[in-house]
Amino acid sequence: MSSNLRTYIARRLILLVPTLIGMTVLVFAITQLFDPIERAALYITEPRQARFVKEIIAKYGLDRPVYIQYFNWITQVIQGNLGWSQSLHMKVLDALVTRFPATAELAIYSTPLIILFGIYLGKLSAIKRNTVIDHASRVVAIIGWSLPSFWLGIVLLAIFYGGMGVFPPGRLSEWAEALVRSGEFKLYTGLYTIDALINLNFSVFLDAIYHLVLPVITLTTINVALIMRVMRSSMLEQLNKMYITAARARGLDEKTVIDRHATRNALIPVITLSGLLAAGMLSGVVITETVFEFKGVGYFAAHAATQLDIPAVLGFALFAGILFILANLIVDILYAYIDPRIRLG
Amino acid sequence: MSNKPLSLEEQLKVNDLTVRFYTYEGIVKAVEKASLKIRKGETLGIVGETGSGKSVTALTILALTPSPGRVEDGNILFRKRDSSVIDILRMNEHQLLQIRGKEISMIFQEPNAALDPVCKVGEQITEAILAHRLREMVEKSIEVIKKEKDNEYDLWTRLETWTYKEMLNNPSDVRLKIIQKIPIIRDITKRRLRQVIRQEIVELLKLMEIPDPGRVIDAYPHELSGGMQQRIVIAIALACSPLLLIADEPTTNLDVTVQAQILDLINRLKEKFGSSIIYITHDMGVVAEISDRVAVMYAGSVVEVAPVKELFRNPLHPYTKGLLESIPRPGSPLKSIPGTVPNLVDPPSGCRFHPRCAYMMNKCKEIMPRLVKVSEDHYVACLLYEGESDD
Numbered sequence: 172m173s174s175n176l177r178t179y180i181a182r183r184l185i186l187l188v189p190t191l192i193g194m195t196v197l198v199f200a201i202t203q204l205f206d207p208i209e210r211a212a213l214y215i216t217e218p219r220q221a222r223f224v225k226e227i228i229a230k231y232g233l234d235r236p237v238y239i240q241y242f243n244w245i246t247q248v249i250q251g252n253l254g255w256s257q258s259l260h261m262k263v264l265d266a267l268v269t270r271f272p273a274t275a276e277l278a279i280y281s282t283p284l285i286i287l288f289g290i291y292l293g294k295l296s297a298i299k300r301n302t303v304i305d306h307a308s309r310v311v312a313i314i315g316w317s318l319p320s321f322w323l324g325i326v327l328l329a330i331f332y333g334g335m336g337v338f339p340p341g342r343l344s345e346w347a348e349a350l351v352r353s354g355e356f357k358l359y360t361g362l363y364t365i366d367a368l369i370n371l372n373f374s375v376f377l378d379a380i381y382h383l384v385l386p387v388i389t390l391t392t393i394n395v396a397l398i399m400r401v402m403r404s405s406m407l408e409q410l411n412k413m414y415i416t417a418a419r420a421r422g423l424d425e426k427t428v429i430d431r432h433a434t435r436n437a438l439i440p441v442i443t444l445s446g447l448l449a450a451g452m453l454s455g456v457v458i459t460e461t462v463f464e465f466k467g468v469g470y471f472a473a474h475a476a477t478q479l480d481i482p483a484v485l486g487f488a489l490f491a492g493i494l495f496i497l498a499n500l501i502v503d504i505l506y507a508y509i510d511p512r513i514r515l516g
Numbered sequence: 517m518s519n520k521p522l523s524l525e526e527q528l529k530v531n532d533l534t535v536r537f538y539t540y541e542g543i544v545k546a547v548e549k550a551s552l553k554i555r556k557g558e559t560l561g562i563v564g565e566t567g568s569g570k571s572v573t574a575l576t577i578l579a580l581t582p583s584p585g586r587v588e589d590g591n592i593l594f595r596k597r598d599s600s601v602i603d604i605l606r607m608n609e610h611q612l613l614q615i616r617g618k619e620i621s622m623i624f625q626e627p628n629a630a631l632d633p634v635c636k637v638g639e640q641i642t643e644a645i646l647a648h649r650l651r652e653m654v655e656k657s658i659e660v661i662k663k664e665k666d667n668e669y670d671l672w673t674r675l676e677t678w679t680y681k682e683m684l685n686n687p688s689d690v691r692l693k694i695i696q697k698i699p700i701i702r703d704i705t706k707r708r709l710r711q712v713i714r715q716e717i718v719e720l721l722k723l724m725e726i727p728d729p730g731r732v733i734d735a736y737p738h739e740l741s742g743g744m745q746q747r748i749v750i751a752i753a754l755a756c757s758p759l760l761l762i763a764d765e766p767t768t769n770l771d772v773t774v775q776a777q778i779l780d781l782i783n784r785l786k787e788k789f790g791s792s793i794i795y796i797t798h799d800m801g802v803v804a805e806i807s808d809r810v811a812v813m814y815a816g817s818v819v820e821v822a823p824v825k826e827l828f829r830n831p832l833h834p835y836t837k838g839l840l841e842s843i844p845r846p847g848s849p850l851k852s853i854p855g856t857v858p859n860l861v862d863p864p865s866g867c868r869f870h871p872r873c874a875y876m877m878n879k880c881k882e883i884m885p886r887l888v889k890v891s892e893d894h895y896v897a898c899l900l901y902e903g904e905s906d907d
Contacts, residue, residue, distance in 0.1 A: 413629035420578050421644040421752055422617030425609070431643075432632045510634055511736040 179507050183500055194492040195248065198485055199241050205481060207233040212482050214247065215255040248489065254482030258475050263486035266471055272361025273342060274460065274467030278452035279362065280383055281390035286445045288391060289398020293441075294434060296399070297406035308399070316396035324389045324462035331385060338385045340464045347378040386463040390456060394448065401444050406437040439510055446502035447495070454491035522593045522601050527760055527792045528577070528620075529553040533590035535572050535581060535816075542861035546572045546585065548816040548868075551887055552794075554760065556595075559786065559793040561807030561824065563800060563839065567857050569816040570796045571625075574762045577794070578620055579604055579612050594620070597759060618648040621753040625765040627745035631737035637748045638733035641717050644755040653716070654680050657708045672704065679705040717751075723788070724751045725781060743774035750781065754789060761786075762794045767802065779806055800843050804828060809893070812836045815858055815868040818887060822894040832896040834873045867899065875900055 202210055211227040220227070228234060231243050247253075253263035261269075292312060296305045331338040343351060343363060350356050351363065356375070359366050364383070367376035409415065410433050418428045455469025468487065475483035507513045522529050530552040537544035547569040554560045562570050575581055577592055592604040596619055604615065624630035632640060645653065658680050661673060675695075682692040696702050714733065721729035724747040737745055746766060753761055763782065767775040783806060786793055795806050803810055803824065810827045812820040812835065820833040831837045838853035855872035858864055864871050870880040877899060885897045 413624060413626065414632045416575070416580055416582070417622070417624055417630040417749070417752075418632065418640075418643070419580055420616055420622045421755075422613050422615075422621075422647040423643055424613055424647075427643070432635065435634050436632065512633060512738050 176507055179513070180504055183503050187496065187500060190496050191493070194496060195245055195489070196241065198488050198492060199244055201488070202244070202481075202485060203237065209481055212254060212257070214252070215482075218255070218260070220255075253486035253489065256475060256480050256483040256486075258478040258480040258483060259471065263482050266483065267468060267486060267490050269361075270466060270468045270471045272363075272467075273465050274455050274469060275453060276342070276362045276364060276379075276383065277386055277390065277456065277459070277465060277467065278449065280364075281387045281394075282445075282449045282452050284387065284391045285394045285448065286398055286441075288395045290402050290438070290441060292395065293399040293402025294406055294429075294437070296403045297410065297437075298429060300407065309403075312396035312399045315392040316394075318393060320389055320393050320456075320458045321462055323392060324386070324459055327385045327389060328462065339382065340385075340462075342379065342382055342465060343375070344378050344382075347375045350375060386459050386465055389459055389463075390452070397448065398441060398444060402437060402441050405440050406433060409433045409437045412436075435509065439506065442505050442509065443502050446498040446505075450491075450495045450498035453498075454494050455487075522595055525555050527554045527556045527595055529593045530573065530577065531591050531593070533573060533576060533592065534588040535569070535576055535585050536588050537585045539584060539861075544860045545863055546816050546860055547576070548863075549590070549884075549886075550813065550816065550818050552811055552818060552821070554792045554794060556759075557786075557790055557792055558808040559795055559806055561803040561810040562794060562796045562813055563798060563803050563810060564813035565798060565857050567815075567860065568813040570813055571764050573813070574622065574764050574794060574796055577604065577760075577762060578616055578622060579607065580616075594760070613647070617644055617753075617758070618756045619758055620760045620762065621756070621758040622762040622764065623746070623749050623753045623766045626769050627742060627749045627766075628737065628769075630749050631745060633737055636734055636736055637740070638714070638717060641720065641733075641748070641752050641755055642713055644752045645713055645716060648756040651684060653709060653712050654683050656712045658684075660708060660712060675701075676705050676708060680709070720751050720755060721747075723754075723785070724748075725777075726751075741774075742770050743777065746770060746774075746778055747781070750778075750785070754785060754791075757789050758791055760794065761789075761791045762796070764796045765798070768797070768799075775802075782806065800839060812839065815863060816860060817868060817884075817897065819869065819898065820896045821887065822896075826891075826894055830894075832890060832894070832901060833869075833898050834875050834900075835869050838872075867897075 207228045208224055210233050211224045211231070214227050214231050215221060232239055251264055253267075255261075256263045256266050259266045292308045296308050299305045327338075328340060332340065342348075347363075350372075351358070351366075356370055356372065357366070359369055363379035364376055367373070367379060410429075415428060415433055418432050419425075423431075455467055455472055457469040457473040459465070460467045460470040461473065468490070472484065472487040474480075475487065530550060532549045532551055533547055534545075534549055535547040537546055550569065550573055552560070552562075552573070562573070564570050572581065572585060576585075576587060581587055587605055590605070593601055594604055594615070595601050596615075602611075602615075604612070607615065631637065658677060661677055661680075679692065679695060682689050686692070695705060717733055718729045721732060726732050726744060726747050732740065732744065732748070737748070740748065750766070766782070767778050770778060779802065782793070782795075785791075793806075795803070797803055807824045809821065809823050811818050812827075812833065814835045820827070820831070820836045822830075822832075827836065828840065831840050835853070838851075841851045842853060844850055853872055858868060858871070864881075866879070866881045866883050867873070867885050870876045873880065880899055883899060885899045885902060887895045887897045888902060889895050890901050
């Protein structure tokens, strides 16, 4: 049985290679929309290289056939050279690396909340189908889903920060920011909450959490309906199946029937969605990051896009693509773990 | 016939059961005043076309009427192991858990659909055993420990024995609950119990004539053939030796050879366990082979009940006659009953069979016939025979 699972995972890993190649081809195809001078920016890694645009075009063959260009470009990408971002005045890779922790910190706290609340509410709704509880949770979830995130974010900020002076925007308070930038506080991951715990500095940890409250609430409120609706319909579908009646017929109590049988089967479609949600969160949430001054990847990408900073946008596209491919890989493995039928396929 | 008490040799009696489904298209009158009885140790075949209310009746006996169905009238009297008589339709959920799987259990039409696809078959059988035979299993575990360890009592053995004894005598003990929450300790203390249950399942699977039970226990349903899956479903149903087994077309979706094996198995298990069986099918051949008595259902009502030989020799109801004539025979042309099964949202008035009946009389449109006794153990619900009996 477990050897089945192992070959399945191995097969998925091998499939990763063509998927990644396909994704880079797509991203590369976008670059072909621009003329060689614009594309030359992809290869510039230092501001002073800008004077040698013509030489760069010649060197990297930006006027040569497409497949040679792709090969040249992918060689650079593999070496970690994603080009120079004019809008941020730094290497694109560096920009992604420095901006990612803020996004990751948001994602790490909001994604599990969205998934857990979504699953819980969806399950509750399905079990209490057509009761007040069902209608109420569905209405609340849909209202959340329909709220524009910039509006909800601003309203929350206005009420809590503006009105009561709590939960300020940004990632840290000034004193904590200063401490973090000083040499005493070691940055391991760039995620302040986790680094603070590693440094055993609980006041910085609490400060980071304090700043996370509003953006996490915003993201959770808006996205919970996504999971909830799929969970609800999936659960209803499972509850109508014969094996549920069979489980009841052998004298199992309702809790066992629902938790051990219906929920486990109902979770299968939710896993796919959760993987995509997590990848989406990790690749940046533009509006929430902007409203709460959480300068993460999304904020960076949006900023770059408005300034027509092509290398930055492409770098971001590559980054998001890789994230989604990895998320799909994890989803596939989880699938096989939860649904034994898949291992044979 | 309503509310007749259960005589001593009777296991179950369904009186005037009426089940309706409240759907958008209207009220489906799925079961209308259906009455049945099953004696101890006998096999009652229920035959009828699709939509005759066989399966709904069967599920209602377990108080598992599929939604949006509702029981409108009638009662289902059942004699429990301790000889007390209960009305299943008036039990609360907690009482029903003690009936389902323990006193009455069920096997299903599609074994593939009746097993949870993501749960190993061993786990699914374990559930049935844990639900009703936990005490017995715990006692066995204590026996095993005693035999194995004799007098040497190390700490673990003492903890194990204590846990099992607490489970028997004082299951709500806080200390026991704490122990069962700590992962490693829980696993160690439960290991013996798990082995005992596994042994029990292996024995059960051997009874089901499953080759290599040790492998099958750890298989997922999709890894087994249809016949094997049905044997597992039967094993789950018989795990707690129920008094009544309801088999809802258990062989319909199987190959003919497998079908014969399963029928044979059910017949032999019946002798071993002494359970009464309600065997639902639309196949007259299967009915002839397995039942002692047969009930014929049409459009939600029982139209004829008779011992199997009597029914085949002397069918009285026009529908039963039609059914028997429509069994294909080599050499003779295939006969069928004219017309189709009525739409149960708006069933025919009076006798529901009258639009298709060759012997239709005017009063058939108005009067719904009741089951009357025409000879010893032979009942029929047809106006042709009304007045022939004093019952």
